[in-house]
Structure formats: C-alpha cells, structure tokens
Amino acid sequence: MPNQEHVTLLRKGTQAWNAWRSKHPALKPELRGSIIRTSLKSVDLSSADLSDANFNNTELSGANLSSADLSRAKLARANLSGANLSSANLATANLSGANLSGANLSGANLSGANLSGANLSGANLSDANLSVTILSGANLSDANLTGANLCATHALDTNFQKAIFTQTHINNWKINDATNFGEVICASCYVHNHLLECYSDSRKLALGGFNQLFREVA
Numbered sequence: 688m689p690n691q692e693h694v695t696l697l698r699k700g701t702q703a704w705n706a707w708r709s710k711h712p713a714l715k716p717e718l719r720g721s722i723i724r725t726s727l728k729s730v731d732l733s734s735a736d737l738s739d740a741n742f743n744n745t746e747l748s749g750a751n752l753s754s755a756d757l758s759r760a761k762l763a764r765a766n767l768s769g770a771n772l773s774s775a776n777l778a779t780a781n782l783s784g785a786n787l788s789g790a791n792l793s794g795a796n797l798s799g800a801n802l803s804g805a806n807l808s809g810a811n812l813s814d815a816n817l818s819v820t821i822l823s824g825a826n827l828s829d830a831n832l833t834g835a836n837l838c839a840t841h842a843l844d845t846n847f848q849k850a851i852f853t854q855t856h857i858n859n860w861k862i863n864d865a866t867n868f869g870e871v872i873c874a875s876c877y878v879h880n881h882l883l884e885c886y887s888d889s890r891k892l893a894l895g896g897f898n899q900l901f902r903e904v905a
Contacts, residue, residue, distance in 0.1 A: 841860070
C-alpha cells in the first residue's frame with residue numbers, strides 16, 4: 688500500500704513535491720500502486736517505490752526516476768522524454784506508446800516490459816536489460832544500445848536506424864523484414880555468448896552484412 692501522505696503531496700505537482708524532497712533527501716517515497724494523473728515535468732522520484740503505479744498518459748518529461756522501482760508500472764503513452772531512468776527497475780512495465788526520446792535508461796532493467804510503439808529515439812540504453820522485452824513497432828533510431836541484453840527480444844517492425852549495437856548480447860530474438868538496421872554501428876557483439884567482430888576497422892558494417900548477421904541469430 689502507498690503512503691497516502693506521499694500520494695497527496697505528489698498530486699500537488701512538481702514544485703511542492705521537489706521542495707519536500709529537498710528537505711527530506713534520505714526519505715524513500717512509498718507510492719506503490721498509486722494512480723497519478725498530475726503533470727510532473729522534472730519531478731524528483733529517484734529511488735521511489737512506484738511498483739504497480741499507474742502513470743498512463745502522464746507528463747514526466749525531464750523527470751528524475753533514477754534507481755526507482757517501476758516494476759509492473761503502467762506508463763502507456765506517458766511522456767518521459769529526456770527523463771533519467773538510469774538503473775531503474777522497469778521489469779514487466781507497460782510503456783507502450785510512451786515517449787522516451789533522449790531518455791537515460793543506462794543500466795535499467797526492462798526485462799519483459801512492453802515498449803511496443805514507443806519512441807526511444809536518441810535514448811541511452813547502454814547496459815540495459817531488454818531480454819524478453821517487446822520492442823515491436825518502436826523507434827530506436829540513434830539509440831545507444833552498447834552492452835545491452837537483447838536476448839529473446841521482440842523487435843518486429845522496429846526502427847534501429849543509426850543505433851549503436853557494440854557489445855550487445857543477442858540470442859533468439861524476433862525480427863522481420865521490416866526491422867530496420869540501416870547505418871547501425873557495431874564493432875562487435877555477443878551471439879550465443881560468443882564475441883563476434885563485426886568489422887576490423889573504423890568503417891561501419893555494410894547494411895547487407897549486418898542484416899545477415901542479425902537475422903542468422905533470430
């Protein structure tokens with residue numbers, strides 16, 4: 688159960704909430720299972736317990752959600768552009784149709800999350816866990832996936848144009864002819880836990896060769 692005082696304060700908006708947090712920096716907000724519809728642009732929810740919370744359609748651009756527990760949270764169509772979600776737990780969260788453009792998701796746990804149709808263009812997903820994640824129809828153009836785990840990821844009709852795949856872990860993922868790998872960057876990647884060199888110099892791997900490599904491990 689959430690702390691009702693915390694829920695009431697958060698519903699007052701970013702200014703009131705951030706002022707309270709600055710006075711209580713060591714206190715962990717307890718907002719588990721709460722339903723929030725307030726505009727929370729640039730709100731500080733770092734390290735908060737937001738598991739099972741409902742933020743569908745909520746304005747959270749520029750929010751600090753680093754190290755927050757958002758497991759099973761509902762964030763469909765939420766605006767998280769430019770948000771800090773580094774090291775956050777988003778396991779099995781629903782982020783379908785969400786705007787995560789330019790967001791920092793480095794080291795985040797997105798295992799089993801639904802990101803279908805989400806906008807992750809320019810997002811930092813380095814070292815993120817995307818295993819069994821649904822990315823179908825999502826836009827990951829210019830995203831940084833360095834060191835990310837993409838094992839058993841669903842990436843049908845996904846746009847990876849100019850994304851960085853260096854050191855990613857790939858195994859048994861679901862892709863199709865509409866999955867776009869145009870101009871991707873990949874010096875090496877792990878396929879079935881074996882490191883493969885994609886190219887030996889600074890040149891980008893030719894599109895056809897990269898498509899062939901990735902489709903062979905699908």
